[in-house]
Amino acid sequence: MRTEHDLLGVLEIDDSAYYGVQTQRAFNNFRINYKKVNIEIIKAYAITKKACAIANYKAKKLDETKKNAIVNACDDICDGKYDESFVLPAMQGGAGTSINMNLNEVIANIALIGLGYNKGEYEKLHPIEDVNMSQSTNDTFPTAVKIAIIKVLRELIDNIMQLQAALQEKEHEFADVFKIGRTQLKDAVPVTLGQEFGAYAEAISRDRWRLYKCEERIRQINIGGTAIGTGVGACQKYKFYVTDELQKLTGFGLARAENLIDNTQNLDAFVEISGLLKSLAVNLKKISNDLRLMDSGPNSGLSEIFLPPLQPGSTIMPAKVNPVGAEFIKQIYYKIMANDLSVAMACADGEFELNPMLPLVADCILENLEILRDGIKFFEQKVIKGIRANRERCRKYIESSWSHASIFIDKIGYEKLTEILQESFKTGKSYKELIIEKNLMTADDFEKIFNENTSKN
Numbered sequence: 001m002r003t004e005h006d007l008l009g010v011l012e013i014d015d016s017a018y019y020g021v022q023t024q025r026a027f028n029n030f031r032i033n034y035k036k037v038n039i040e041i042i043k044a045y046a047i048t049k050k051a052c053a054i055a056n057y058k059a060k061k062l063d064e065t066k067k068n069a070i071v072n073a074c075d076d077i078c079d080g081k082y083d084e085s086f087v088l089p090a091m092q093g094g095a096g097t098s099i100n101m102n103l104n105e106v107i108a109n110i111a112l113i114g115l116g117y118n119k120g121e122y123e124k125l126h127p128i129e130d131v132n133m134s135q136s137t138n139d140t141f142p143t144a145v146k147i148a149i150i151k152v153l154r155e156l157i158d159n160i161m162q163l164q165a166a167l168q169e170k171e172h173e174f175a176d177v178f179k180i181g182r183t184q185l186k187d188a189v190p191v192t193l194g195q196e197f198g199a200y201a202e203a204i205s206r207d208r209w210r211l212y213k214c215e216e217r218i219r220q221i222n223i224g225g226t227a228i229g230t231g232v233g234a235c236q237k238y239k240f241y242v243t244d245e246l247q248k249l250t251g252f253g254l255a256r257a258e259n260l261i262d263n264t265q266n267l268d269a270f271v272e273i274s275g276l277l278k279s280l281a282v283n284l285k286k287i288s289n290d291l292r293l294m295d296s297g298p299n300s301g302l303s304e305i306f307l308p309p310l311q312p313g314s315t316i317m318p319a320k321v322n323p324v325g326a327e328f329i330k331q332i333y334y335k336i337m338a339n340d341l342s343v344a345m346a347c348a349d350g351e352f353e354l355n356p357m358l359p360l361v362a363d364c365i366l367e368n369l370e371i372l373r374d375g376i377k378f379f380e381q382k383v384i385k386g387i388r389a390n391r392e393r394c395r396k397y398i399e400s401s402w403s404h405a406s407i408f409i410d411k412i413g414y415e416k417l418t419e420i421l422q423e424s425f426k427t428g429k430s431y432k433e434l435i436i437e438k439n440l441m442t443a444d445d446f447e448k449i450f451n452e453n454t455s456k457n
Contacts, residue, residue: 002120015119018085020105020127026098027087034089037099037359038366040152042086043078045103045144047249048223049131050074052140055241056133066130069111082106090363095356096141104131134234134242136226138264138354143221143246145362149273150218150252152366153211156373160208160280163380167201170194170387178454179304179394180401187403190454193305193389200287207280214273219254221246222263228353229261267347267355270365274343277368281336284372284379288326288333291383295323303393308386325383332375339364398454400430407453412440 001012004021011021019027053070056062062070076082085106092098104127109119111131117124125131174193181188223246224239226232231239243256257263297303313322342364346357355361398404402421409417412435420438424431432450435441441449 002118004120013120018082018106018109018119019087019102020109020120022101022127023088023098023105026092026094026101030089030092030098032089032091034091035363037086037088037090037102038148038363039080039083039086040148040366041099041144041362042083042103043080044147044151045099045140046074046077046107047147048140048144048246049103049107051242051245051249052133052135053131054245055238058241059134059235059237061235061238062130062133065115066111066125069114069125070107070131072114073107073110076110077103077106082110090359092359093356094359095137095354096359096362097137099359100132100137100141101127104128107131134224134226134238136233138227139222139225139229139260142264142358143223145358145366146218146221147246147250147252147254148362149365149369150215150250152369152373153215153218153273156369156376157208157211159373159376159380160204160211163376163384164201164204164208166380166384167197167204170384171198171201174389177389177391177394178398180397180403187401190398190404193394196290200283200290203283203287204280207276207283210276210279211273214276217269217272219252220257220263220269221254222257222260224256225260225264229259229264231260261353265350265353265355267350267358267361270361271344271347274340274365274368277365277372278336278340280372281333281368284329284376285333288329291387292323292326292330295326302397304390304397306388306390307383310382325379329375329379329383332371335371336368339368399432399450400424402431404450404453405431407449408435408441408446411445411449416440 002015003010004013004024005011006021006025008025011024013020013024017024050071053062053067053074057064057067086102088098088102108122108125108127108131111125112119112121115124171194174197177193178190179193179196181191221243222229223242224231224234226234239256243254246252246254291305291307294302294304295307307323307325309321310324312320313324314320343361346361346364347355349355349357402424405417405421412420417431420431420434420440423429423434427434429437432446435446436443
C-alpha cells in the first residue's frame with residue numbers, strides 16, 4: 001500500500017493501482033452497480049491531455065522531459081493498456097471532476113514509472129500541477145466528450161449509409177412487386193413493394209444528412225476556457241496551441257468557440273444531437289413496425305414478405321420463427337427515447353456558468369450512438385438484405401381488395417360492380433372470380449385492364 005493525501009486528508013491506495021487519492025474517494029462515494037465511464041471518453045480524454053501537454057511545452061510552461069512522459073502515458077491509454085485503471089461509474093456527481101482526476105492520476109503514475117520513479121512520487125511529476133496544467137475539468141471534459149461523440153457519430157453515419165444502400169437495393173429488387181397499399185391499416189390503392197422500400201431509404205437518407213450537419217455544432221469546443229470560459233490560469237499562447245494540437249491528433253475540424261463562456265455553460269448542442277438520434281430511432285421503429293406486419297403469419301397474417309429466419313422462436317410451438325430482428329430495433333428505439341429524455345432534463349438543469357450533469361448527458365448520448373451504430377449494422381446485414389417478397393400473396397391481396405375494383409366501372413358499371421363487391425363480401429369469393437363467373441368480362445380482359453391500371457400506380 002502507498003499513502004496519498006488531498007485537501008480532505010490521507011488515504012491508503014493499493015500499490016498496484018495507477019489511480020490516486022481523488023479517484024479512490026470518488027470510487028468510494030459513487031459505489032453503485034452501474035457501468036463504468038465509456039471507454040471512448042477515456043481515450044478522447046487521453047488525447048486531450050496529450051494535446052494540453054504539447055501546448056504547455058510549446059508555451060514554455062512544461063519542460064520537455066515531463067511533456068514526453070505525459071505524451072507517452074496518454075499514448076498507452078489510447079492503446080488500451082490501462083483500461084482497468086478507469087474504475088469510476090458513468091453516473092456521478094461533480095461535473096466530471098472525478099473523471100478528470102482519474103485521468104490525471106493514472107497519466108501521472110504511468111509517467112512516473114516511465115521516468116524511473118515510483119507511483120505517488122508526485123513531487124517529480126504532479127497530477128494537477130503538471131498533467132492538469134492550464135486546464136479545468138470544465139473545459140477538458142466537454143472537449144473530450146465531443147471528440148468521443150464525433151468519432152462514434154462518424155461510425156454511425158457510415159452504417160446509416162450502408163443501411164440506406166441496402167434499402168435502395170430492395171427498392172430496385174421489388175420494383176415489379178405490386179401489393180395493396182394501406183392507410184390506417186385499411187386497404188388503399190396499390191403500391192409496389194419497391195416503392196415502400198424507396199420511401200424507407202429516403203427517410204434514412206434524411207437522418208444521415210441531419211446528423212452529418214449536426215457535427216458542425218459538436219466541433220465547437222471550449223478548450224482554453226478553463227473554469228467558466230474566461231480562461232483564468234491559461235496563457236494566450238497555450239490557448240492557440242492546444243486547439244491546433246487537438247486538430248492534428250484527432251483529424252477533426254475542431255474549432256475554439258467564439259464565446260467560451262456560452263460554450264462552457266450551455267449544453268444545447270448535446271440536446272440537438274440527442275434529438276436527431278431520436279429522429280433516426282423513430283424512423284427505424286416505423287420501418288420495423290411495417291416489416292413485422294408484412295411478415296406476420298405465415299398462415300393467419302399478411303405474409304407479404306419473408307424476413308430472414310434468425311433463430312427458433314418458441315420452446316413449445318414447433319417450426320415457429322419470430323421477427324426478432326425487427327423486435328430488436330424496436331427495443332433500441334425505447335432506449336433511445338428514454339436516454340433522450342434524460343439528456344433534455346439534465347441539459348436544462350444547469351445553473352449560471354456550469355452544468356454539473358454532463359457525465360450523465362455524455363453517457364446517454366454515447367450509449368445512443370453506440371447502440372444505433374451496432375443495431376443499424378445488424379439491421380442492414382441480418383434483416384434488410386435477407387428480405388424476400390411473397391409475390392403470390394401480394395397479388396392475391398390486390399385481386400381481392402375492393403379499393404382497386406373501381407378500375408372496372410367503365411366496363412361493368414357502378415351499380416353492377418357494387419352488387420359484385422357485396423356478393424364477394426358474403427361469399428368470400430374474390431371480385432375477379434365473380435366477374436368472370438358471371439360472364440361480365442373474360443379472364444384475358446380482366447388481366448389486361450388490371451395490369452394496365454396497376455402499372456400506372
